[in-house]
Amino acid sequence: MAASPDRGRQIADFTLPGGVLVDGAFERRDFTLSEQRGKPLVLAFYPGDDTSVCTKQLCSYSSGLDAFTDCGAQVWGISPQGVESHEAFARKHGLRMPLLADTDRAVTRAFGVTMPGLGVRRSVFIIAGDGTLHWKHIAVIGATFRSTRTLTEQLAALG
Incomplete structure (x- = not known):
């Protein structure tokens, strides 16, 4: 494990497929880290769609999305499930952040949050607008x- x-x-640039629920439509596209430069980004790695703790976590972040927006930040949820699974999860719970x-x-692996045999560690990383890691928590x-x-x-605290 890295x-x-x-x-x-x-933080090294990356692009992942995903989608976001907007006005009832799940808009699919690629999300690229470098396109977020100039504003902070919260990356929430989670083990699985529609599991108990993950659902609580992402529903909490979705309902608190205005607090993140007030800080100038976006929140991206990242997990190993496919975009179809993310769409079903977002629709079921009304999640408003990109998955x-x-x-x-x-x-x-690049963020060092894999768990052999178990998947992904629940982790949160805050990336500053200049692309550097500001804060992290790995459960x-x-x-x-x-x-x-x-x-x-x-x-x-990013000021």
């Missing part, structure tokens, strides 16, 4: 997640 990037380190499909787990077990408040406090 090591997780250190704070202050430039990205890392089916080959290349991005998950040991993954039964809990970082709150919207904790993440927006870290975003506010």
Whole structure:
């Protein structure tokens, strides 16, 4: 397993397929990290669509999306399921943030959050507008997640 990037380190660019629910339509497209330069980005890696803790986490971030937007940030959910699974998950729970499909787990490995035999560690990374890692949390077990408040406090610290 690759090591997780250190704070202050430039994050390598990546592109993943995904989609976002907008006015009842699931808009599919590719999402590229470098296209977010100039504004902060929250990357929420999660083990699986429509699982108990993942659903609570992403519903929490979706309902708190205005708090992230007020900080000038977007939130992307990333998991190994395909775009079709993400669409069903987003529609079922009304999730308003993009959900990205890392089916080959290349991005998950680059962030050092794979768990052999178990999949993906629940993790959150805040990328500053200049493309460097500002903050991260990688769960040991993954039964809990970082709150919207904790993440927006870290975003506010970017100044």
